[in-house]
Amino acid sequence: MTSNTELRGIVYNGTNCYSSGMENSRKVVRTFTKQILQCVENLLEQDHKSSGTICIAEFGAADGGVSLELMVTLIDHINKFLDDLRDIIIVYEDQLFNDFNVLFKTVHATNSNMTNKLGDNVHVLASATSMYRKCVPFASVDLAFSSMANHWLSEKPCENRDGIFQTDCNNEDLKAFRHQWKTDWKQFLSCRAKELRQGGYLAVVSFVTDDNGRCNNHVGENSYQVFTSIWEEFQQCGKITQEEFLHTSSVTYHPTKAELVQPFQDDIKGCLTLVSCTQRDIEIFPDLPNNAGIEEKEMFIEKSIKCIKPWLYNILQSGLSKDRTEEDKAKIMQDYFRKLRNILAQKSEFCPVLYRTACVVAKRT
Numbered sequence: 001m002t003s004n005t006e007l008r009g010i011v012y013n014g015t016n017c018y019s020s021g022m023e024n025s026r027k028v029v030r031t032f033t034k035q036i037l038q039c040v041e042n043l044l045e046q047d048h049k050s051s052g053t054i055c056i057a058e059f060g061a062a063d064g065g066v067s068l069e070l071m072v073t074l075i076d077h078i079n080k081f082l083d084d085l086r087d088i089i090i091v092y093e094d095q096l097f098n099d100f101n102v103l104f105k106t107v108h109a110t111n112s113n114m115t116n117k118l119g120d121n122v123h124v125l126a127s128a129t130s131m132y133r134k135c136v137p138f139a140s141v142d143l144a145f146s147s148m149a150n151h152w153l154s155e156k157p158c159e160n161r162d163g164i165f166q167t168d169c170n171n172e173d174l175k176a177f178r179h180q181w182k183t184d185w186k187q188f189l190s191c192r193a194k195e196l197r198q199g200g201y202l203a204v205v206s207f208v209t210d211d212n213g214r215c216n217n218h219v220g221e222n223s224y225q226v227f228t229s230i231w232e233e234f235q236q237c238g239k240i241t242q243e244e245f246l247h248t249s250s251v252t253y254h255p256t257k258a259e260l261v262q263p264f265q266d267d268i269k270g271c272l273t274l275v276s277c278t279q280r281d282i283e284i285f286p287d288l289p290n291n292a293g294i295e296e297k298e299m300f301i302e303k304s305i306k307c308i309k310p311w312l313y314n315i316l317q318s319g320l321s322k323d324r325t326e327e328d329k330a331k332i333m334q335d336y337f338r339k340l341r342n343i344l345a346q347k348s349e350f351c352p353v354l355y356r357t358a359c360v361v362a363k364r365t
């Protein structure tokens with residue numbers, strides 16, 4: 001049996017589209033919108049006399065719904081700034097197994113009651129590749145953007161023998177995950193440097209970790225421990241096999257801020273210049289007061305599960321044996337999230353949910 005690599009990094013939200021539940025990720029993008037707008041303003045000031053097409057590319061876009069608000073803001077800005085209505089191309093990139101059909105429905109707003117806000121001068125294209133390869137032609141992009149995707153590795157460097165997440169890793173496994181991330185990040189930057197036009201900008205919103213390797217606290221300080229312990233319990237009671245437990249790894253590495261900016265000090269020097277790296281701890285939702293009623297608690301739990309399940313579901317499912325039936329897998333996943341819900345329901349304290357993030361802005365020189 002092998003684990004299912006096709007699910008790696010692919011987001012899941014049941015029958016709903018991914019971004020419909022991701023108000024948390026939209027909040028993260030909103031935090032950095034001003035900085036990204038500034039990149040576009042600089043671009044337009046440099047380039048307002050040319051009549052060429054403007055190209056924005058998003059890497060690891062999922063269904064495009066999280067960044068749509070940002071895209072609409074950027075396009076409005078471009079349309080207002082320039083005298084002529086310029087053609088704008090948006091290239092949405094993600095992995096081959098991403099659901100691009102949902103992406104087109106989302107950005108053209110045919111699967112919601114939002115009207116299409118992109119306008120006739122905006123042309124939406126897609127690239128099903130890997131952000132660790134060159135995805136669009138040489139020197140064709142004005143603004144390259146990515147949000148909450150650069151922690152996904154191009155390949156699993158080794159099994160995480162002690163659990164599922166970075167925080168579970170022993171020193172040796174952690175070293176291998178870190179090494180893979182550093183290689184991938186350099187590769188990502190070098191591909192974007194080739195794709196950007198001279199004077200173009202790159203803006204990457206990334207998770208960053210604290211000294212303990214954590215970048216969020218979905219269910220309190222010990223979130224990842226809780227997620228792993230349920231899976232461990234499933235193994236101990238025979239719901240999943242030992243082999244399945246071993247094959248379940250989040251193929252991710254969350255960098256520190258220093259690791260994010262490191263390549264700009266040497267490798268990428270000369271083609272991408274770091275403009276800024278701004279760190280922000282973002283409150284995804286506030287804590288609950290001690291006297292909160294049952295209904296408020298239920299709502300808090302509902303919101304928490306909504307922003308955990310889309311990324312955790314396939315991490316767990318990818319460890320399950322291919323020999324299992326789809327019904328069997330679905331039942332295990334249902335039991336897992338029911339158990340998580342029960343653990344949350346027993347909590348007496350609900351701290352604010354925080355994401356530690358940073359936005360790297362760089363210019364193609």
Ligand SMILES: C[S@@+](CC[C@H](N)C(=O)[O-])C[C@H]1O[C@@H](n2cnc3c(N)ncnc32)[C@H](O)[C@@H]1O
Nearest residue numbers: 009025060062066094095130131147148149152
């Ligand atoms: C957590 S989601 C983030 C989606 C969206 N950008 C947001 O801000 O919510 C991570 C996305 O990265 C994509 N991804 C992971 N590895 C990738 C790769 N090698 N190339 C392109 N996309 C990748 C996944 O398919 C997924 O859509």
